[in-house]
Amino acid sequence: MEFGKVDPNTLDAIDFTLPADPAGTTAILQATNHARPEIFVGCAKWGRKDWVGKIYPPGTRESDFLEHYARHFNCIEMNATFYRMPTVSQTNGWREKVGPDFKFCPKFTEDITHGKRLKDVQELTDRFLEGIAGFQNNLGPIFLMPHPGMGPQTQDTLEAFLTGLPRDLDVFVEFRNAGWFSDPQAFGSVFDMLTHNHYGSVISDASGRRDCVHMRLTTPEAFIRFVGNGLHPTDYTRIDAWVQRIKQWMGHGIQKIYFFMHQHDELHSPELIKYFIAELNKHCGTHVREPAFIPRQSTLFDLPPASAPSGRRPSRKS
Numbered sequence: 001m002e003f004g005k006v007d008p009n010t011l012d013a014i015d016f017t018l019p020a021d022p023a024g025t026t027a028i029l030q031a032t033n034h035a036r037p038e039i040f041v042g043c044a045k046w047g048r049k050d051w052v053g054k055i056y057p058p059g060t061r062e063s064d065f066l067e068h069y070a071r072h073f074n075c076i077e078m079n080a081t082f083y084r085m086p087t088v089s090q091t092n093g094w095r096e097k098v099g100p101d102f103k104f105c106p107k108f109t110e111d112i113t114h115g116k117r118l119k120d121v122q123e124l125t126d127r128f129l130e131g132i133a134g135f136q137n138n139l140g141p142i143f144l145m146p147h148p149g150m151g152p153q154t155q156d157t158l159e160a161f162l163t164g165l166p167r168d169l170d171v172f173v174e175f176r177n178a179g180w181f182s183d184p185q186a187f188g189s190v191f192d193m194l195t196h197n198h199y200g201s202v203i204s205d206a207s208g209r210r211d212c213v214h215m216r217l218t219t220p221e222a223f224i225r226f227v228g229n230g231l232h233p234t235d236y237t238r239i240d241a242w243v244q245r246i247k248q249w250m251g252h253g254i255q256k257i258y259f260f261m262h263q264h265d266e267l268h269s270p271e272l273i274k275y276f277i278a279e280l281n282k283h284c285g286t287h288v289r290e291p292a293f294i295p296r297q298s299t300l301f302d303l304p305p306a307s308a309p310s311g312r313r314p315s316r317k318s
Contacts, residue, residue, distance in 0.1 A: 003176075004206020004227050005264050011234050014207055018215065018241050021248075024191060025217040029252035032220040037249075038256045039288050040075035040103055040140065041277060043269045055270050055291055070098040072270070072291035075140055077225070077260040081106040082113075082145075085127055091134030103140030105223075105258065106132050114147045117154070118161040129166070141170040141200060141223060141258065151179035152186035159193055172223040172258075174202035174212075181211040194218035205238065215245075221256040222249065228263045228272050235272055243279045250284055 006014070046069035052060050056068045069076070080086075086106065094104065109128050112121045132139060146158060158173070165171065173194060180186055194201055195218040204212040206227040226242065228235040246257060259276065261269045270291050277290045 002264065003204070004208040004212070006208040008229060008232065011207060011229055011232055014234070015210070016207075016234060016238050016241070018205075018245055019213060020215070022214075022216050024195065025215060026252075028195065028217050028220055029249060029254060032253040032255060034220065034253040034255045037254050039280070039286060040256070040258045041261075041273060041288060042073040042075040042077060042259075043069075043261050043266065043273070044077045044079050045266065046076060048266060050267050051270065053294060055293055057294065066094060067097045070102050072289075073273070074101060074289070075103040075105060075258060075260075077143065078104055078106040081128075081132070082108070082110050085109050085111070085124075086131035086134075088131055088134040091132055093134075095135050095138045098138060100137065102138055103258075104132075104135045104138055105140040105143055105260075106135075107143040107145065113145055117147050117150055118157050121161070122164075125161075125165070129169075141172050141221075143172055143174065143202065143223070145174045145176065145202075148176040151177040152183060152190065155186075155190050155193065158190070159197070162194075162197060162199055170200070170221075172200035172202045172221075174204060174225070176204075176209075176212065178211060181214060187214075187216075191216045191218055205242070217249075217254075220254055221258070222246075222254060223258045223260075225260050225262060226276075228261065228268070230263060230265060231268050231271060236275060239272065239276045239279060243276070243283050246280065247284045 046066045047062065048065070049062070052058060055072050056065060060068055091104070109124065112118065112124050112128065116124070132142070144162075146154070150158070162171065162173075175181070175190070180190055191201060198219060200221050200223055201214075201216055201218045202223045202225060203214060203216075204225040204227070206212060207229060224242070226238070242259075249257075261273045261276070263269050263272070270293070274290050274293070277288045280286050281288055
């Protein structure tokens with residue numbers, strides 16, 4: 001994943017402080033009364049061959065990756081549907097490999113969002129919705145990322161697309177055009193529109209795009225995309241901050257939390273998720289299942305293990 005990528009040598013100089021919650025977020029949470037949220041944690045893909053021997057058993061076939069992935073995580077952010085229009089037979093097949101509580105969170109296909117930029121896309125949208133229908137009760141929220149070139153001047157197009165969707169769909173929107181964040185009037189207008197129409201807002205935490213860490217919830221649900229940097233020490237301190245913010249939101253009645261782990265190289269996503277879940281369970285009293293790593297066979301030639309970044313965090317070795 002290239003979004004928000006920076007020179008690793010600059011990471012220590014970046015201010016990763018999470019902004020305070022905007023007034024709109026506080027208002028959304030104060031209007032709810034939910035004792036304990038549902039929490040979903042996962043990655044962006046399951047097809048990682050380098051997870052074989054790490055969280056997938058040695059010798060696992062690619063056709064069985066999803067089945068094993070679902071034993072560790074309870075959701076998936078499906079970037080695969082962005083690059084290829086899904087079919088019912090395909091999504092039915094994926095659904096059959098997971099348990100009843102697992103959630104697929106498919107991304108709208110790029111032909112809709114990038115090719116046509118949400119205009120004259122009824123036929124494509126119908127095909128997409130027909131394709132993801134195969135997920136049935138395993139369908140989670142749908143992820144809409146308008147083309148990065150779509151800024152505040154396209155709000156009417158965005159609203160027309162969203163309000164033309166079936167009302168029972170759970171949709172979250174991610175903005176990447178900087179204009180939404182640099183203009184306070186545009187920011188207020190578009191997030192108020194999402195609130196009014198009951199659509200969620202995606203919060204993306206990436207090193208090089210701190211404006212996308214806007215902290216504005218438009219429904220009592222959070223959809224967080226965290227982009228790490230290969231287990232750099234700042235990955236852990238950033239996770240610590242997110243755990244505390246989630247704890248705060250839980251105290252105000254948030255209903256659902258979706259937390260997706262990304263890395264510019266996805267090799268180490270399971271390690272960082274394991275750390276996130278452990279800290280979440282510790283500080284928030286949750287009972288989210290941690291991914292289980294396969295014990296590595298030691299040899300006479302092994303070096304002593306590397307120490308954790310702060311003396312309490314996992315080793316950066318896989």
